[in-house]
Amino acid sequence: xxxxxxxxxxxxxxxxxxxxxxxxxxxxxxxxxxxxxxxxxxxxxxxxxxxxxxxxxxxxxxxxxxxxxxxxxxxxxxxxxxxxxxxxxxxxxxxxxxxxxxxxxxxxxxxxxxxxxxxxxxxxxxxxxxxxxxxxxxxxxxxxxxxxxxxxxxxxxxxxxxxxxxxxxxxxxx
Amino acid sequence: xxxxxxxxxxxxxxxxxxxxxxxxxxxxxxxxxxxxxxxxxxxxxxxxxxxxxxxxxxxxxxxxxxxxxxxxxxxxxxxxxxxxxxxxxxxxxxxxxxxxxxxxxxxxxxxxxxxxxxxxxxxxxxxxxxxxxxxxxxxxxxxxxxxxxxxxxxxxxxxxxxxxxxxxxxxxxxxxxxxxxxxxxxxxxxxxxxxxxxxxxxxxxxxxxxxxxxxxxxxxxxxxxxxxxxxxxxxxxxxxxxxxxxxxxxxxxxxxxxxxxxxxxxxxxxxxxxxxxxxxxxxxx
Numbered sequence: 001x002x003x004x005x006x007x008x009x010x011x012x013x014x015x016x017x018x019x020x021x022x023x024x025x026x027x028x029x030x031x032x033x034x035x036x037x038x039x040x041x042x043x044x045x046x047x048x049x050x051x052x053x054x055x056x057x058x059x060x061x062x063x064x065x066x067x068x069x070x071x072x073x074x075x076x077x078x079x080x081x082x083x084x085x086x087x088x089x090x091x092x093x094x095x096x097x098x099x100x101x102x103x104x105x106x107x108x109x110x111x112x113x114x115x116x117x118x119x120x121x122x123x124x125x126x127x128x129x130x131x132x133x134x135x136x137x138x139x140x141x142x143x144x145x146x147x148x149x150x151x152x153x154x155x156x157x158x159x160x161x162x163x164x165x166x167x168x169x170x171x172x173x174x
Numbered sequence: 175x176x177x178x179x180x181x182x183x184x185x186x187x188x189x190x191x192x193x194x195x196x197x198x199x200x201x202x203x204x205x206x207x208x209x210x211x212x213x214x215x216x217x218x219x220x221x222x223x224x225x226x227x228x229x230x231x232x233x234x235x236x237x238x239x240x241x242x243x244x245x246x247x248x249x250x251x252x253x254x255x256x257x258x259x260x261x262x263x264x265x266x267x268x269x270x271x272x273x274x275x276x277x278x279x280x281x282x283x284x285x286x287x288x289x290x291x292x293x294x295x296x297x298x299x300x301x302x303x304x305x306x307x308x309x310x311x312x313x314x315x316x317x318x319x320x321x322x323x324x325x326x327x328x329x330x331x332x333x334x335x336x337x338x339x340x341x342x343x344x345x346x347x348x349x350x351x352x353x354x355x356x357x358x359x360x361x362x363x364x365x366x367x368x369x370x371x372x373x374x375x376x377x378x379x380x381x382x383x384x385x386x387x388x389x390x391x392x393x394x395x396x397x398x399x400x401x402x403x404x405x406x407x408x409x410x411x412x413x414x415x416x417x418x419x420x421x422x423x424x425x426x427x428x429x430x431x432x433x434x435x436x437x438x439x440x441x442x443x444x445x446x447x448x449x450x451x452x453x454x455x456x457x458x459x
Contacts, residue, residue, distance in 0.1 A: 029407070032375060044259070048410070095405075099416065103416045109408065149409060149410065162263070164263040170410065
């Protein structure tokens with residue numbers, strides 16, 4: 001039986017990446033919570049910009065950079081479990097956990113997104129040894145993420161240009 | 175062995191997240207537990223409404239853009255304040271909403287119209303972001319006798335047990351009339367958009383629609399839809415909770431004192447997974 005400190009030492013890297021990834025994904029919730037607490041109205045473009053940055057840009061970058069020092073399995077399953085399970089569970093606690101956690105449909109987009117992020121982790125892992133395979137997996141991962149959250153395209157356009165028109169095509173946004 | 179350790183670490187993270195998140199969560203909304211079978215008999219049974227075909231003429235004419243913008247001026251002003259949009263961006267929203275409406279303000283083709291309790295109250299039991307009945311955005315689940323739209327809005331803001339406040343929401347259309355031959359569209363203004371909770375987290379979104387005056391009852395009436403929805407950071411839009419329409423109705427029900435008489439009405443607007451097809455009718459005055 002290893003001591004907790006020994007265990008943490010051996011898994012420090014995995015633990016660190018997991019924490020960074022999870023905090024990154026939950027950063028939008030922290031910001032919304034703080035702004036609600038301080039009664040600050042977040043402008044929509046600012047909110048969307050923060051959302052795009054912390055949910056769609058930073059996680060793939062963090063994974064791609066750090067995955068090369070992971071095991072092959074870990075490089076896929078770590079982002080898959082963090083995005084597909086841990087993140088939605090934590091997210092639900094910011095909203096209405098009793099209603100969301102027992103609702104199977106709630107998890108579906110996160111699990112699909114987790115597969116996309118997992119493929120990006122694999123791409124990062126294989127980048128040094130098998131560049132071609134790495135690029136194919138990266139492209140596949142990004143494609144899955146985009147198809148899974150198709151609203152990101154009008155939102156990204158709005159954040160960059162300030163043009164509201166594409167946002168109006170998103171159902172139930174307003 | 176290493177994978178097992180990784181799994182243990184991830185599980186520990188999960189548990190830590192579950193413990194920490196509620197502590198920092200600022201917006202707590204109690205869940206409404208729903209038992210559809212129990213709720214529909216809670217107030218002594220269901221009053222059947224009369225459903226009929228709806229090849230009725232539409233009496234309303236087209237709004238000009240100015241009329242449309244004036245009608246929704248307060249709402250668009252609210253959108254501007256909340257979203258930080260400039261006037262030019264706001265004009266685009268107004269144009270887009272106006273064009274959607276003016277293009278589609280056409281006679282109904284097929285739908286169901288409900289006569290409520292054999293009174294001079296007729297309605298298409300859905301709301302929609304467009305004045306068409308070929309699609310819908312919500313099931314009507316609330317009817318209030320004895321109050322106009324404005325009075326009901328004031329009541330929910332100031333007198334309800336759970337106080338609602340102004341929220342962002344696109345204009346919603348309803349279709350109602352005093353008789354089968356005088357159906358007409360109505361659109362919500364700013365006052366109709368009420369919420370309990372907040373836009374970027376989780377909210378009960380109450381959309382009130384203008385009713386009419388009932389000469390049979392000698393009272394005004396108004397109606398609407400309340401649903402329970404949450405914001406998804408990764409989906410960039412709102413999603414309904416499971417049975418979100420029924421949860422919304424139950425929440426409004428819990429917000430109105432028990433001294434006010436209420437009954438369930440069969441509104442024939444069942445929507446699988448979201449709405450059980452019943453609405454609550456309140457006698458407010």
